[in-house]
Amino acid sequence: MDNISSKTNVPPAAFLGACERINSISRGDPIANQYNILGLGKVIISYIFPLDLNNFKLVFAIFDPLNHGPFKIRLLSPKSKEIMKFDIAVLSVEKGPVTETSNSGLSKPGDCLIMSKENTSWFIFIPEISNINPTVEEPGCYRVVLTKDERDLCIGELIFAYAKAPLFSEPQIAAIRSNPLAYKKVLITIKCNVCQDQIRAYAGLEKDGKEEARGVVWYGDLPETQKCKCGKAEFKFKYIRENLHALLGKVFTNKPEVSFTKLYEIAVLEEISKKLSALLNSEPEEEVLQKFIQENPILLEQFSPKEIFYKAPILTKNKTDIVIRNQKNELLLIELEKTNTLLLKKRRWHSSAISTCY
Ligand SMILES: [Zn+2]
Structure with missing residues (x-):
């Protein structure tokens, strides 16, 4: 029997959007898996580009996976540059548990294995993207494309929007200074994966001569673009140069490429507390x-x-x-x-x- 998608020209997979947080709850049989999804949408707003996509999850629905055999899903930039690719194989649950992706002939980053049953309908699929390290260079409308038998089918779009952050006013800076969890400085490293040449830049509540002595550039002083030593990568600093300060005053936990210096260390807090007490007593x-x-x-x-x-x-x-x-x-x-x-x-x-x- 033909499946519905081939009769009605409905694509066999749908891109449902990207989300910031997801929790997969396994309940034995893969069919019984549950997902808690937060912030699912098709627009990602960012203060900074290049944007590392490792902190996002992409959510797909695939109709009756066993009927499709292997296929690819790709994310393409507005200029059709491939940002990431998954090679997807589908295996029947009835053939027994598969613990290693190598059992299915899939072993590269981006290879995905879907375990499915016969005659299932729509199947939620959330590929692991952190091992691919995808980076979105510029804002724009990106296409999600399904490729099967050398044919491309657009199954959705993901829009990356740029939000320009205004400079902080004095009262806002005072508020950031008052927050013990706020960060006074943000450092960012942009690196060429070929020659390892890197540029480090920082933003802070004020300029810091020590950073500049270490070769770290004040974000506002970055050039518009710069080529790496081997010439294969061209760093574009437009968004970092305009906006790196937007990350100040926030708390991030999962951004390995960006590091923060805490505004208040515990010893300093104790010192302030002692001084206040002495001052009040006087x-x-x-x-x-x-x-x-x-x-x-x-x-x-x-x-x-x-x-x-x-x-x-x-x-x-x-x-x-x-x-x-x-x-x-x-x-x-x-x-x-x-x-x-x-x-x-x-x-x-x-x-x-x-x-x-x-
Ligand atoms: Zn290079």
């Missing part, structure tokens, strides 16, 4: 405490700031000590007062909304 003037907090904005981290303003004017007459716009976009006004200051004056509220007493 009954300081308000201005001294304000200056200390301004120099150590980690003390404001508990308010989850997105932006921090110091001595911001309220209406025309007053200034508040600290104003915070938090992650929920609420405005917090902080007044620093001694504990013996009355918060109520002549039956009217004191000008502060929140008072931090010391």
Whole structure:
């Protein structure tokens, strides 16, 4: 009996999209596998290109795999350059368990084996791409193509979109400084796989002479393009040069090509805590405490700031000590007062909304 796809010209496989997180739960029989998928979509927005695809998963649905025999799935750039390729073989579950891909004649990175049963309908297929190391050089609309018997069939598209990040304002920098988990510096290495020639660049809350002495280039000083020593690779720095700072203030766990330096080491936090305690015991003037907090904005981290303003004017007459716009976009006004200051004056509220007493 013919399968439905050959009768109706429906492609035998569909590209469902890329996702950031996936968890496969095995329940014995492959047919019973479950997937928890987060963020499935056909548009990947990135601040940085070249973009390493290792952190993404591509999700496909294949109709009745046993009917198709071996085929390839390829991701092609807008200029038809091959970004990645999977050679796919299908084996019947009834033929017994296969533990090694070499049993099926597949052994290269990108080789995939699908275990399927007769007469199954749509089969979810998520190939392992981390061993291929695919990299997307530029934003654009990329095609997902199924190749079988020398014929190409487009089964979907994946759009890579570039988001330009604005430079940080002073209040945003103050907010990043207040976050103990934020990173003050990001280093990126671009390498030619042939001659191993590499260029290292960094972005930070400010320039760092030590990095430049080590030959690491400030991201804004990168050239538009540069050829490697062997001439086979041309590094394109347009997006890194515009946007590397966008990665600051974030927490990444799985980006081996990008390394971060933590803004606050634990010893430094202990030191700040001791100094604050000593300062409070000395009954300081308000201005001294304000200056200390301004120099150590980690003390404001508990308010989850997105932006921090110091001595911001309220209406025309007053200034508040600290104003915070938090992650929920609420405005917090902080007044620093001694504990013996009355918060109520002549039956009217004191000008502060929140008072931090010391
Ligand atoms: Zn090279």
